[in-house]
Amino acid sequence: MPTQGPARRADAQRNQDAVLAAAAEVFATTGVNAPVRQIADRAGLGVGTLYRHFPTRTDLVLAVYRHQVEACADAGPALLRDLGSPAAALREWVDQFVRFLATKHGLADMLQSDAAGYHALHAYFLDRLVPVCADLLAAAAAAGEIRPAVEAYELMRGIGNLCIGGRDENYDPGRLITLLLDGLRPLAH
Amino acid sequence: MPTQGPARRADAQRNQDAVLAAAAEVFATTGVNAPVRQIADRAGLGVGTLYRHFPTRTDLVLAVYRHQVEACADAGPALLRDLGSPAAALREWVDQFVRFLATKHGLADMLQSDAAGYHALHAYFLDRLVPVCADLLAAAAAAGEIRPAVEAYELMRGIGNLCIGGRDENYDPGRLITLLLDGLRPLAH
DNA sequence: TGCTAAACGGAACAACGTTCCATATATTCG
DNA sequence: CGAATATATGGAACGTTGTTCCGTTTAGCA
Structure with missing residues:
Protein backbone atom coordinates (compact mmCIF):
# COMPACT_ATOMS: atom_id res chain seq x y z
CA MET A 1 0.00 0.00 0.00
CA PRO A 2 1.78 3.15 -1.17
CA THR A 3 -0.46 5.42 0.89
CA GLN A 4 2.34 7.00 2.87
CA GLY A 5 3.68 10.54 2.64
CA PRO A 6 1.91 13.65 1.36
CA ALA A 7 0.18 12.01 -1.62
CA ARG A 8 1.74 12.70 -5.01
CA ARG A 9 -0.12 15.00 -7.36
CA ALA A 10 -2.25 13.39 -10.02
CA ASP A 11 -0.69 15.30 -12.90
CA ALA A 12 2.72 14.14 -11.81
CA GLN A 13 1.63 10.53 -12.01
CA ARG A 14 -0.03 11.11 -15.37
CA ASN A 15 3.06 12.78 -16.78
CA GLN A 16 5.36 10.07 -15.51
CA ASP A 17 3.22 7.52 -17.29
CA ALA A 18 3.30 9.64 -20.43
CA VAL A 19 7.09 9.81 -20.34
CA LEU A 20 7.31 6.08 -19.86
CA ALA A 21 5.04 5.39 -22.81
CA ALA A 22 6.89 7.88 -25.00
CA ALA A 23 10.25 6.43 -24.02
CA ALA A 24 9.11 2.91 -24.84
CA GLU A 25 8.05 4.03 -28.31
CA VAL A 26 11.14 6.08 -29.01
CA PHE A 27 13.47 3.39 -27.68
CA ALA A 28 11.85 0.91 -30.03
CA THR A 29 12.19 3.11 -33.09
CA THR A 30 15.24 5.33 -32.62
CA GLY A 31 17.03 3.22 -30.04
CA VAL A 32 17.89 3.48 -26.39
CA ASN A 33 20.24 6.40 -27.06
CA ALA A 34 17.56 8.61 -28.56
CA PRO A 35 17.89 12.32 -27.70
CA VAL A 36 16.15 13.39 -24.53
CA ARG A 37 14.29 16.12 -26.38
CA GLN A 38 12.80 13.59 -28.75
CA ILE A 39 11.31 11.64 -25.87
CA ALA A 40 10.06 14.82 -24.20
CA ASP A 41 8.46 16.02 -27.43
CA ARG A 42 6.78 12.68 -27.98
CA ALA A 43 5.37 12.87 -24.47
CA GLY A 44 4.26 16.48 -25.03
CA LEU A 45 6.32 17.65 -22.06
CA GLY A 46 9.35 19.79 -21.39
CA VAL A 47 12.76 18.27 -20.77
CA GLY A 48 12.71 19.56 -17.21
CA THR A 49 9.71 17.39 -16.45
CA LEU A 50 11.37 14.39 -17.93
CA TYR A 51 14.48 14.94 -15.79
CA ARG A 52 12.34 15.43 -12.73
CA HIS A 53 10.80 11.99 -13.09
CA PHE A 54 13.86 10.18 -14.43
CA PRO A 55 17.06 11.94 -13.38
CA THR A 56 19.32 9.63 -15.39
CA ARG A 57 18.90 7.64 -18.55
CA THR A 58 19.46 4.53 -16.51
CA ASP A 59 16.32 5.31 -14.52
CA LEU A 60 14.31 5.60 -17.69
CA VAL A 61 15.73 2.50 -19.34
CA LEU A 62 15.18 0.50 -16.20
CA ALA A 63 11.61 1.70 -15.86
CA MET B 1 58.91 7.16 -55.61
CA PRO B 2 56.21 9.65 -54.63
CA THR B 3 57.76 12.43 -56.73
CA GLN B 4 54.66 13.07 -58.80
CA GLY B 5 52.32 16.03 -58.70
CA PRO B 6 53.03 19.57 -57.51
CA ALA B 7 55.02 18.52 -54.42
CA ARG B 8 53.23 18.93 -51.13
CA ARG B 9 54.38 21.71 -48.87
CA ALA B 10 56.89 20.82 -46.18
CA ASP B 11 54.89 22.34 -43.34
CA ALA B 12 51.88 20.29 -44.35
CA GLN B 13 53.87 17.11 -44.05
CA ARG B 14 55.30 18.21 -40.73
CA ASN B 15 51.88 19.04 -39.34
CA GLN B 16 50.37 15.80 -40.53
CA ASP B 17 53.11 13.95 -38.67
CA ALA B 18 52.45 16.06 -35.59
CA VAL B 19 48.74 15.22 -35.68
CA LEU B 20 49.52 11.55 -36.06
CA ALA B 21 51.87 11.56 -33.10
CA ALA B 22 49.42 13.54 -30.97
CA ALA B 23 46.57 11.23 -31.90
CA ALA B 24 48.59 8.16 -30.98
CA GLU B 25 49.31 9.60 -27.54
CA VAL B 26 45.77 10.79 -26.89
CA PHE B 27 44.23 7.54 -28.14
CA ALA B 28 46.45 5.65 -25.72
CA THR B 29 45.52 7.77 -22.73
CA THR B 30 41.99 9.09 -23.26
CA GLY B 31 40.83 6.50 -25.76
CA VAL B 32 39.93 6.40 -29.41
CA ASN B 33 36.91 8.63 -28.83
CA ALA B 34 38.91 11.50 -27.41
CA PRO B 35 37.61 14.98 -28.37
CA VAL B 36 39.02 16.37 -31.59
CA ARG B 37 40.10 19.55 -29.81
CA GLN B 38 42.19 17.57 -27.37
CA ILE B 39 44.16 16.01 -30.19
CA ALA B 40 44.54 19.35 -31.96
CA ASP B 41 45.75 21.02 -28.76
CA ARG B 42 48.24 18.26 -28.11
CA ALA B 43 49.59 18.72 -31.63
CA GLY B 44 49.69 22.50 -31.18
CA LEU B 45 47.42 23.01 -34.19
CA GLY B 46 43.92 24.26 -34.90
CA VAL B 47 41.05 21.87 -35.48
CA GLY B 48 40.79 23.03 -39.07
CA THR B 49 44.25 21.72 -39.77
CA LEU B 50 43.41 18.40 -38.20
CA TYR B 51 40.30 18.06 -40.34
CA ARG B 52 42.25 19.00 -43.44
CA HIS B 53 44.64 16.11 -42.97
CA PHE B 54 42.16 13.61 -41.57
CA PRO B 55 38.61 14.46 -42.65
CA THR B 56 37.03 11.68 -40.58
CA ARG B 57 37.93 9.95 -37.37
CA THR B 58 38.21 6.75 -39.32
CA ASP B 59 41.06 8.28 -41.34
CA LEU B 60 42.90 9.17 -38.18
CA VAL B 61 42.33 5.85 -36.44
CA LEU B 62 43.41 3.98 -39.53
CA ALA B 63 46.55 6.07 -39.90
C1' DT C 1 -12.40 30.94 -3.56
C1' DG C 2 -7.67 31.75 -2.19
C1' DC C 3 -3.17 29.68 -0.52
C1' DT C 4 0.69 26.98 -0.98
C1' DA C 5 3.61 23.46 -2.09
C1' DA C 6 4.35 20.72 -6.03
C1' DA C 7 5.21 20.45 -10.70
C1' DC C 8 6.14 22.33 -15.19
C1' DG C 9 8.41 24.50 -19.28
C1' DG C 10 11.99 25.91 -21.76
C1' DA C 11 15.74 29.27 -21.79
C1' DA C 12 20.52 28.90 -20.91
C1' DC C 13 24.98 26.76 -20.43
C1' DA C 14 28.65 23.50 -21.50
C1' DA C 15 30.86 20.04 -24.44
C1' DC C 16 31.33 18.27 -28.68
C1' DG C 17 31.69 17.56 -34.05
C1' DT C 18 32.04 20.06 -38.15
C1' DT C 19 32.38 23.88 -41.56
C1' DC C 20 34.23 27.96 -43.51
C1' DC C 21 36.92 31.79 -44.86
C1' DA C 22 40.08 35.63 -43.73
C1' DT C 23 44.84 35.33 -42.84
C1' DA C 24 49.54 33.57 -43.14
C1' DT C 25 53.23 31.23 -45.49
C1' DA C 26 55.92 27.87 -48.71
C1' DT C 27 57.30 27.59 -53.08
C1' DT C 28 58.19 29.20 -57.59
C1' DC C 29 59.27 32.27 -61.15
C1' DG C 30 60.96 36.43 -63.31
C1' DC D 1 66.39 38.42 -54.53
C1' DG D 2 61.81 39.88 -54.26
C1' DA D 3 56.79 39.47 -55.80
C1' DA D 4 53.04 36.23 -57.18
C1' DT D 5 50.15 32.49 -56.10
C1' DA D 6 48.59 28.22 -54.77
C1' DT D 7 48.58 25.95 -50.42
C1' DA D 8 47.83 25.60 -45.67
C1' DT D 9 46.42 27.40 -41.19
C1' DG D 10 43.61 28.98 -37.21
C1' DG D 11 39.78 29.48 -34.71
C1' DA D 12 35.28 31.71 -34.74
C1' DA D 13 30.76 30.08 -35.58
C1' DC D 14 26.95 26.83 -36.10
C1' DG D 15 24.16 22.71 -35.00
C1' DT D 16 23.26 18.96 -31.85
C1' DT D 17 23.30 16.98 -27.73
C1' DG D 18 23.02 16.49 -22.18
C1' DT D 19 21.92 18.96 -18.09
C1' DT D 20 20.65 22.66 -14.84
C1' DC D 21 17.85 26.27 -13.02
C1' DC D 22 14.26 29.29 -11.92
C1' DG D 23 10.07 32.13 -13.09
C1' DT D 24 5.48 30.57 -13.92
C1' DT D 25 1.57 27.51 -13.59
C1' DT D 26 -1.49 24.47 -11.29
C1' DA D 27 -3.45 20.71 -8.29
C1' DG D 28 -5.03 19.89 -3.78
C1' DC D 29 -6.91 21.71 0.23
C1' DA D 30 -8.91 24.69 3.82
Whole structure:
Protein backbone atom coordinates (compact mmCIF):
# COMPACT_ATOMS: atom_id res chain seq x y z
CA MET A 1 0.00 0.00 0.00
CA PRO A 2 1.78 3.15 -1.17
CA THR A 3 -0.46 5.42 0.89
CA GLN A 4 2.34 7.00 2.87
CA GLY A 5 3.68 10.54 2.64
CA PRO A 6 1.91 13.65 1.36
CA ALA A 7 0.18 12.01 -1.62
CA ARG A 8 1.74 12.70 -5.01
CA ARG A 9 -0.12 15.00 -7.36
CA ALA A 10 -2.25 13.39 -10.02
CA ASP A 11 -0.69 15.30 -12.90
CA ALA A 12 2.72 14.14 -11.81
CA GLN A 13 1.63 10.53 -12.01
CA ARG A 14 -0.03 11.11 -15.37
CA ASN A 15 3.06 12.78 -16.78
CA GLN A 16 5.36 10.07 -15.51
CA ASP A 17 3.22 7.52 -17.29
CA ALA A 18 3.30 9.64 -20.43
CA VAL A 19 7.09 9.81 -20.34
CA LEU A 20 7.31 6.08 -19.86
CA ALA A 21 5.04 5.39 -22.81
CA ALA A 22 6.89 7.88 -25.00
CA ALA A 23 10.25 6.43 -24.02
CA ALA A 24 9.11 2.91 -24.84
CA GLU A 25 8.05 4.03 -28.31
CA VAL A 26 11.14 6.08 -29.01
CA PHE A 27 13.47 3.39 -27.68
CA ALA A 28 11.85 0.91 -30.03
CA THR A 29 12.19 3.11 -33.09
CA THR A 30 15.24 5.33 -32.62
CA GLY A 31 17.03 3.22 -30.04
CA VAL A 32 17.89 3.48 -26.39
CA ASN A 33 20.24 6.40 -27.06
CA ALA A 34 17.56 8.61 -28.56
CA PRO A 35 17.89 12.32 -27.70
CA VAL A 36 16.15 13.39 -24.53
CA ARG A 37 14.29 16.12 -26.38
CA GLN A 38 12.80 13.59 -28.75
CA ILE A 39 11.31 11.64 -25.87
CA ALA A 40 10.06 14.82 -24.20
CA ASP A 41 8.46 16.02 -27.43
CA ARG A 42 6.78 12.68 -27.98
CA ALA A 43 5.37 12.87 -24.47
CA GLY A 44 4.26 16.48 -25.03
CA LEU A 45 6.32 17.65 -22.06
CA GLY A 46 9.35 19.79 -21.39
CA VAL A 47 12.76 18.27 -20.77
CA GLY A 48 12.71 19.56 -17.21
CA THR A 49 9.71 17.39 -16.45
CA LEU A 50 11.37 14.39 -17.93
CA TYR A 51 14.48 14.94 -15.79
CA ARG A 52 12.34 15.43 -12.73
CA HIS A 53 10.80 11.99 -13.09
CA PHE A 54 13.86 10.18 -14.43
CA PRO A 55 17.06 11.94 -13.38
CA THR A 56 19.32 9.63 -15.39
CA ARG A 57 18.90 7.64 -18.55
CA THR A 58 19.46 4.53 -16.51
CA ASP A 59 16.32 5.31 -14.52
CA LEU A 60 14.31 5.60 -17.69
CA VAL A 61 15.73 2.50 -19.34
CA LEU A 62 15.18 0.50 -16.20
CA ALA A 63 11.61 1.70 -15.86
CA VAL A 64 10.92 0.63 -19.44
CA TYR A 65 12.59 -2.78 -19.34
CA ARG A 66 12.50 -3.84 -15.68
CA HIS A 67 9.54 -6.16 -16.17
CA GLN A 68 11.25 -8.06 -18.95
CA VAL A 69 14.45 -8.44 -16.99
CA GLU A 70 12.52 -9.73 -14.01
CA ALA A 71 10.64 -12.15 -16.23
CA CYS A 72 13.91 -13.41 -17.58
CA ALA A 73 15.31 -13.85 -14.10
CA ASP A 74 12.21 -15.73 -13.02
CA ALA A 75 12.36 -17.97 -16.06
CA GLY A 76 15.66 -19.51 -14.93
CA PRO A 77 14.41 -21.63 -12.03
CA ALA A 78 11.24 -22.47 -13.94
CA LEU A 79 13.16 -23.85 -16.90
CA LEU A 80 15.42 -25.80 -14.60
CA ARG A 81 12.35 -27.38 -13.05
CA ASP A 82 10.38 -28.01 -16.23
CA LEU A 83 13.03 -29.16 -18.64
CA GLY A 84 14.68 -32.51 -18.22
CA SER A 85 18.27 -31.49 -18.62
CA PRO A 86 19.97 -28.57 -16.86
CA ALA A 87 22.08 -27.97 -19.96
CA ALA A 88 18.92 -27.68 -22.05
CA ALA A 89 17.50 -25.28 -19.47
CA LEU A 90 20.65 -23.18 -19.63
CA ARG A 91 20.52 -23.07 -23.39
CA GLU A 92 16.87 -22.10 -23.48
CA TRP A 93 17.34 -19.46 -20.82
CA VAL A 94 20.26 -17.91 -22.65
CA ASP A 95 18.26 -17.94 -25.88
CA GLN A 96 15.45 -16.12 -24.14
CA PHE A 97 17.82 -13.45 -22.87
CA VAL A 98 19.39 -13.05 -26.29
CA ARG A 99 16.02 -12.65 -27.94
CA PHE A 100 15.23 -9.89 -25.46
CA LEU A 101 18.54 -8.10 -25.77
CA ALA A 102 19.16 -8.38 -29.49
CA THR A 103 15.89 -6.68 -30.36
CA LYS A 104 16.49 -3.64 -28.13
CA HIS A 105 18.43 -1.31 -30.37
CA GLY A 106 21.47 -0.03 -28.51
CA LEU A 107 20.69 -1.62 -25.15
CA ALA A 108 23.53 -4.13 -25.33
CA ASP A 109 25.93 -1.31 -26.22
CA MET A 110 24.77 0.65 -23.23
CA LEU A 111 25.19 -2.27 -20.87
CA GLN A 112 28.91 -2.42 -21.40
CA SER A 113 29.50 1.27 -21.91
CA ASP A 114 32.23 2.49 -19.59
CA ALA A 115 30.51 5.85 -19.30
CA ALA A 116 30.13 6.47 -15.58
CA GLY A 117 26.40 7.10 -15.79
CA TYR A 118 25.59 3.65 -17.08
CA HIS A 119 27.29 1.82 -14.27
CA ALA A 120 24.01 1.46 -12.40
CA LEU A 121 22.32 -0.10 -15.42
CA HIS A 122 25.17 -2.54 -15.87
CA ALA A 123 25.00 -3.40 -12.18
CA TYR A 124 21.25 -3.97 -12.17
CA PHE A 125 21.31 -6.39 -15.09
CA LEU A 126 24.23 -8.33 -13.67
CA ASP A 127 22.97 -8.40 -10.08
CA ARG A 128 19.66 -9.73 -11.27
CA LEU A 129 20.80 -12.24 -13.87
CA VAL A 130 24.20 -13.51 -12.77
CA PRO A 131 22.85 -15.50 -9.81
CA VAL A 132 20.25 -17.14 -12.04
CA CYS A 133 22.89 -18.00 -14.58
CA ALA A 134 25.16 -19.32 -11.84
CA ASP A 135 22.46 -21.70 -10.65
CA LEU A 136 21.93 -23.01 -14.16
CA LEU A 137 25.66 -23.46 -14.68
CA ALA A 138 26.04 -25.23 -11.36
CA ALA A 139 23.15 -27.59 -12.07
CA ALA A 140 24.50 -28.46 -15.51
CA ALA A 141 27.98 -28.99 -14.10
CA ALA A 142 26.61 -31.17 -11.32
CA ALA A 143 24.83 -33.27 -13.93
CA GLY A 144 28.13 -33.64 -15.76
CA GLU A 145 26.69 -31.94 -18.83
CA ILE A 146 29.23 -29.11 -18.91
CA ARG A 147 32.67 -28.38 -17.58
CA PRO A 148 32.86 -25.66 -14.90
CA ALA A 149 35.01 -23.62 -17.26
CA VAL A 150 33.45 -20.19 -16.88
CA GLU A 151 32.06 -17.92 -14.20
CA ALA A 152 28.46 -16.81 -14.57
CA TYR A 153 29.53 -13.16 -14.47
CA GLU A 154 31.94 -13.57 -17.34
CA LEU A 155 29.49 -15.59 -19.38
CA MET A 156 26.76 -13.00 -18.96
CA ARG A 157 29.03 -10.19 -20.00
CA GLY A 158 30.18 -12.19 -22.98
CA ILE A 159 26.62 -12.87 -24.06
CA GLY A 160 25.77 -9.20 -23.68
CA ASN A 161 28.78 -8.22 -25.76
CA LEU A 162 27.95 -10.68 -28.51
CA CYS A 163 24.51 -9.07 -28.80
CA ILE A 164 25.98 -5.66 -29.56
CA GLY A 165 25.23 -4.43 -33.05
CA GLY A 166 22.15 -6.58 -33.37
CA ARG A 167 21.75 -9.27 -35.96
CA ASP A 168 21.90 -9.24 -39.74
CA GLU A 169 22.25 -11.79 -42.50
CA ASN A 170 25.96 -12.22 -41.81
CA TYR A 171 26.04 -11.94 -38.05
CA ASP A 172 23.84 -13.83 -35.65
CA PRO A 173 24.66 -13.57 -31.94
CA GLY A 174 22.67 -16.73 -31.31
CA ARG A 175 24.97 -18.86 -33.44
CA LEU A 176 28.08 -17.66 -31.64
CA ILE A 177 26.51 -18.14 -28.24
CA THR A 178 25.58 -21.69 -29.20
CA LEU A 179 29.23 -22.17 -30.08
CA LEU A 180 30.24 -20.70 -26.75
CA LEU A 181 28.00 -23.13 -24.89
CA ASP A 182 29.31 -25.94 -27.07
CA GLY A 183 32.72 -25.00 -25.73
CA LEU A 184 31.50 -25.92 -22.28
CA ARG A 185 30.76 -29.53 -23.17
CA PRO A 186 32.99 -32.11 -21.56
CA LEU A 187 36.12 -32.74 -23.60
CA ALA A 188 36.20 -35.78 -25.81
CA HIS A 189 38.27 -38.42 -24.06
CA MET B 1 58.91 7.16 -55.61
CA PRO B 2 56.21 9.65 -54.63
CA THR B 3 57.76 12.43 -56.73
CA GLN B 4 54.66 13.07 -58.80
CA GLY B 5 52.32 16.03 -58.70
CA PRO B 6 53.03 19.57 -57.51
CA ALA B 7 55.02 18.52 -54.42
CA ARG B 8 53.23 18.93 -51.13
CA ARG B 9 54.38 21.71 -48.87
CA ALA B 10 56.89 20.82 -46.18
CA ASP B 11 54.89 22.34 -43.34
CA ALA B 12 51.88 20.29 -44.35
CA GLN B 13 53.87 17.11 -44.05
CA ARG B 14 55.30 18.21 -40.73
CA ASN B 15 51.88 19.04 -39.34
CA GLN B 16 50.37 15.80 -40.53
CA ASP B 17 53.11 13.95 -38.67
CA ALA B 18 52.45 16.06 -35.59
CA VAL B 19 48.74 15.22 -35.68
CA LEU B 20 49.52 11.55 -36.06
CA ALA B 21 51.87 11.56 -33.10
CA ALA B 22 49.42 13.54 -30.97
CA ALA B 23 46.57 11.23 -31.90
CA ALA B 24 48.59 8.16 -30.98
CA GLU B 25 49.31 9.60 -27.54
CA VAL B 26 45.77 10.79 -26.89
CA PHE B 27 44.23 7.54 -28.14
CA ALA B 28 46.45 5.65 -25.72
CA THR B 29 45.52 7.77 -22.73
CA THR B 30 41.99 9.09 -23.26
CA GLY B 31 40.83 6.50 -25.76
CA VAL B 32 39.93 6.40 -29.41
CA ASN B 33 36.91 8.63 -28.83
CA ALA B 34 38.91 11.50 -27.41
CA PRO B 35 37.61 14.98 -28.37
CA VAL B 36 39.02 16.37 -31.59
CA ARG B 37 40.10 19.55 -29.81
CA GLN B 38 42.19 17.57 -27.37
CA ILE B 39 44.16 16.01 -30.19
CA ALA B 40 44.54 19.35 -31.96
CA ASP B 41 45.75 21.02 -28.76
CA ARG B 42 48.24 18.26 -28.11
CA ALA B 43 49.59 18.72 -31.63
CA GLY B 44 49.69 22.50 -31.18
CA LEU B 45 47.42 23.01 -34.19
CA GLY B 46 43.92 24.26 -34.90
CA VAL B 47 41.05 21.87 -35.48
CA GLY B 48 40.79 23.03 -39.07
CA THR B 49 44.25 21.72 -39.77
CA LEU B 50 43.41 18.40 -38.20
CA TYR B 51 40.30 18.06 -40.34
CA ARG B 52 42.25 19.00 -43.44
CA HIS B 53 44.64 16.11 -42.97
CA PHE B 54 42.16 13.61 -41.57
CA PRO B 55 38.61 14.46 -42.65
CA THR B 56 37.03 11.68 -40.58
CA ARG B 57 37.93 9.95 -37.37
CA THR B 58 38.21 6.75 -39.32
CA ASP B 59 41.06 8.28 -41.34
CA LEU B 60 42.90 9.17 -38.18
CA VAL B 61 42.33 5.85 -36.44
CA LEU B 62 43.41 3.98 -39.53
CA ALA B 63 46.55 6.07 -39.90
CA VAL B 64 47.47 5.33 -36.30
CA TYR B 65 46.75 1.60 -36.31
CA ARG B 66 47.13 0.50 -39.94
CA HIS B 67 50.61 -0.94 -39.38
CA GLN B 68 49.44 -3.15 -36.55
CA VAL B 69 46.46 -4.41 -38.50
CA GLU B 70 48.66 -5.22 -41.44
CA ALA B 71 51.12 -7.00 -39.16
CA CYS B 72 48.27 -9.06 -37.77
CA ALA B 73 47.05 -9.93 -41.24
CA ASP B 74 50.56 -10.96 -42.29
CA ALA B 75 50.99 -13.08 -39.18
CA GLY B 76 48.22 -15.47 -40.26
CA PRO B 77 50.00 -17.26 -43.11
CA ALA B 78 53.27 -17.17 -41.18
CA LEU B 79 51.76 -18.93 -38.19
CA LEU B 80 50.11 -21.48 -40.44
CA ARG B 81 53.49 -22.22 -41.95
CA ASP B 82 55.55 -22.22 -38.78
CA LEU B 83 53.27 -23.98 -36.32
CA GLY B 84 52.59 -27.65 -36.65
CA SER B 85 48.84 -27.62 -36.25
CA PRO B 86 46.42 -25.29 -38.08
CA ALA B 87 44.23 -25.18 -34.99
CA ALA B 88 47.19 -24.01 -32.92
CA ALA B 89 47.94 -21.40 -35.57
CA LEU B 90 44.34 -20.20 -35.46
CA ARG B 91 44.41 -19.96 -31.71
CA GLU B 92 47.68 -18.07 -31.64
CA TRP B 93 46.55 -15.71 -34.37
CA VAL B 94 43.32 -14.95 -32.56
CA ASP B 95 45.24 -14.34 -29.34
CA GLN B 96 47.49 -11.90 -31.15
CA PHE B 97 44.49 -9.99 -32.48
CA VAL B 98 42.85 -9.94 -29.07
CA ARG B 99 46.01 -8.61 -27.43
CA PHE B 100 46.03 -5.81 -29.98
CA LEU B 101 42.36 -4.96 -29.73
CA ALA B 102 41.83 -5.28 -25.99
CA THR B 103 44.53 -2.75 -25.19
CA LYS B 104 43.17 -0.04 -27.48
CA HIS B 105 40.68 1.76 -25.31
CA GLY B 106 37.42 2.15 -27.20
CA LEU B 107 38.60 0.72 -30.51
CA ALA B 108 36.52 -2.43 -30.26
CA ASP B 109 33.46 -0.32 -29.45
CA MET B 110 34.09 1.80 -32.49
CA LEU B 111 34.46 -1.20 -34.77
CA GLN B 112 30.90 -2.32 -34.22
CA SER B 113 29.38 1.11 -33.82
CA ASP B 114 26.43 1.51 -36.13
CA ALA B 115 27.22 5.20 -36.53
CA ALA B 116 27.41 5.78 -40.27
CA GLY B 117 30.85 7.37 -40.10
CA TYR B 118 32.54 4.29 -38.71
CA HIS B 119 31.38 2.00 -41.45
CA ALA B 120 34.65 2.49 -43.32
CA LEU B 121 36.67 1.50 -40.27
CA HIS B 122 34.57 -1.59 -39.75
CA ALA B 123 34.99 -2.47 -43.41
CA TYR B 124 38.75 -2.03 -43.40
CA PHE B 125 39.31 -4.30 -40.44
CA LEU B 126 37.02 -6.97 -41.79
CA ASP B 127 38.26 -6.81 -45.38
CA ARG B 128 41.79 -7.19 -44.17
CA LEU B 129 41.34 -9.83 -41.50
CA VAL B 130 38.40 -11.99 -42.56
CA PRO B 131 40.25 -13.63 -45.47
CA VAL B 132 43.18 -14.46 -43.20
CA CYS B 133 40.84 -15.94 -40.63
CA ALA B 134 39.02 -17.86 -43.33
CA ASP B 135 42.26 -19.48 -44.47
CA LEU B 136 43.09 -20.50 -40.92
CA LEU B 137 39.61 -21.93 -40.39
CA ALA B 138 39.73 -23.82 -43.66
CA ALA B 139 43.12 -25.30 -42.88
CA ALA B 140 42.03 -26.40 -39.43
CA ALA B 141 38.83 -27.87 -40.82
CA ALA B 142 40.74 -29.70 -43.56
CA ALA B 143 42.98 -31.17 -40.88
CA GLY B 144 39.90 -32.36 -39.04
CA GLU B 145 40.83 -30.27 -36.02
CA ILE B 146 37.64 -28.23 -36.01
CA ARG B 147 34.12 -28.45 -37.36
CA PRO B 148 33.24 -25.94 -40.09
CA ALA B 149 30.61 -24.48 -37.77
CA VAL B 150 31.21 -20.77 -38.26
CA GLU B 151 31.98 -18.27 -40.99
CA ALA B 152 35.15 -16.25 -40.65
CA TYR B 153 33.16 -13.01 -40.84
CA GLU B 154 30.93 -13.97 -37.97
CA LEU B 155 33.82 -15.22 -35.87
CA MET B 156 35.79 -12.01 -36.36
CA ARG B 157 32.83 -9.88 -35.39
CA GLY B 158 32.25 -12.04 -32.36
CA ILE B 159 35.85 -11.71 -31.28
CA GLY B 160 35.72 -7.96 -31.76
CA ASN B 161 32.55 -7.77 -29.71
CA LEU B 162 33.98 -9.83 -26.88
CA CYS B 163 36.87 -7.37 -26.64
CA ILE B 164 34.56 -4.46 -25.97
CA GLY B 165 34.94 -3.00 -22.51
CA GLY B 166 38.49 -4.22 -22.17
CA ARG B 167 39.58 -6.62 -19.50
CA ASP B 168 39.42 -6.57 -15.71
CA GLU B 169 39.74 -9.04 -12.89
CA ASN B 170 36.27 -10.46 -13.55
CA TYR B 171 36.12 -10.30 -17.32
CA ASP B 172 38.76 -11.61 -19.68
CA PRO B 173 37.90 -11.67 -23.38
CA GLY B 174 40.65 -14.21 -23.94
CA ARG B 175 39.00 -16.82 -21.74
CA LEU B 176 35.68 -16.53 -23.56
CA ILE B 177 37.34 -16.65 -26.95
CA THR B 178 39.15 -19.80 -25.92
CA LEU B 179 35.77 -21.22 -25.01
CA LEU B 180 34.41 -20.15 -28.38
CA LEU B 181 37.22 -21.95 -30.18
CA ASP B 182 36.69 -24.96 -27.94
CA GLY B 183 33.16 -25.01 -29.28
CA LEU B 184 34.58 -25.64 -32.72
CA ARG B 185 36.24 -28.90 -31.73
CA PRO B 186 34.77 -32.02 -33.28
CA LEU B 187 31.91 -33.40 -31.23
CA ALA B 188 32.63 -36.26 -28.92
CA HIS B 189 31.28 -39.37 -30.60
C1' DT C 1 -12.40 30.94 -3.56
C1' DG C 2 -7.67 31.75 -2.19
C1' DC C 3 -3.17 29.68 -0.52
C1' DT C 4 0.69 26.98 -0.98
C1' DA C 5 3.61 23.46 -2.09
C1' DA C 6 4.35 20.72 -6.03
C1' DA C 7 5.21 20.45 -10.70
C1' DC C 8 6.14 22.33 -15.19
C1' DG C 9 8.41 24.50 -19.28
C1' DG C 10 11.99 25.91 -21.76
C1' DA C 11 15.74 29.27 -21.79
C1' DA C 12 20.52 28.90 -20.91
C1' DC C 13 24.98 26.76 -20.43
C1' DA C 14 28.65 23.50 -21.50
C1' DA C 15 30.86 20.04 -24.44
C1' DC C 16 31.33 18.27 -28.68
C1' DG C 17 31.69 17.56 -34.05
C1' DT C 18 32.04 20.06 -38.15
C1' DT C 19 32.38 23.88 -41.56
C1' DC C 20 34.23 27.96 -43.51
C1' DC C 21 36.92 31.79 -44.86
C1' DA C 22 40.08 35.63 -43.73
C1' DT C 23 44.84 35.33 -42.84
C1' DA C 24 49.54 33.57 -43.14
C1' DT C 25 53.23 31.23 -45.49
C1' DA C 26 55.92 27.87 -48.71
C1' DT C 27 57.30 27.59 -53.08
C1' DT C 28 58.19 29.20 -57.59
C1' DC C 29 59.27 32.27 -61.15
C1' DG C 30 60.96 36.43 -63.31
C1' DC D 1 66.39 38.42 -54.53
C1' DG D 2 61.81 39.88 -54.26
C1' DA D 3 56.79 39.47 -55.80
C1' DA D 4 53.04 36.23 -57.18
C1' DT D 5 50.15 32.49 -56.10
C1' DA D 6 48.59 28.22 -54.77
C1' DT D 7 48.58 25.95 -50.42
C1' DA D 8 47.83 25.60 -45.67
C1' DT D 9 46.42 27.40 -41.19
C1' DG D 10 43.61 28.98 -37.21
C1' DG D 11 39.78 29.48 -34.71
C1' DA D 12 35.28 31.71 -34.74
C1' DA D 13 30.76 30.08 -35.58
C1' DC D 14 26.95 26.83 -36.10
C1' DG D 15 24.16 22.71 -35.00
C1' DT D 16 23.26 18.96 -31.85
C1' DT D 17 23.30 16.98 -27.73
C1' DG D 18 23.02 16.49 -22.18
C1' DT D 19 21.92 18.96 -18.09
C1' DT D 20 20.65 22.66 -14.84
C1' DC D 21 17.85 26.27 -13.02
C1' DC D 22 14.26 29.29 -11.92
C1' DG D 23 10.07 32.13 -13.09
C1' DT D 24 5.48 30.57 -13.92
C1' DT D 25 1.57 27.51 -13.59
C1' DT D 26 -1.49 24.47 -11.29
C1' DA D 27 -3.45 20.71 -8.29
C1' DG D 28 -5.03 19.89 -3.78
C1' DC D 29 -6.91 21.71 0.23
C1' DA D 30 -8.91 24.69 3.82
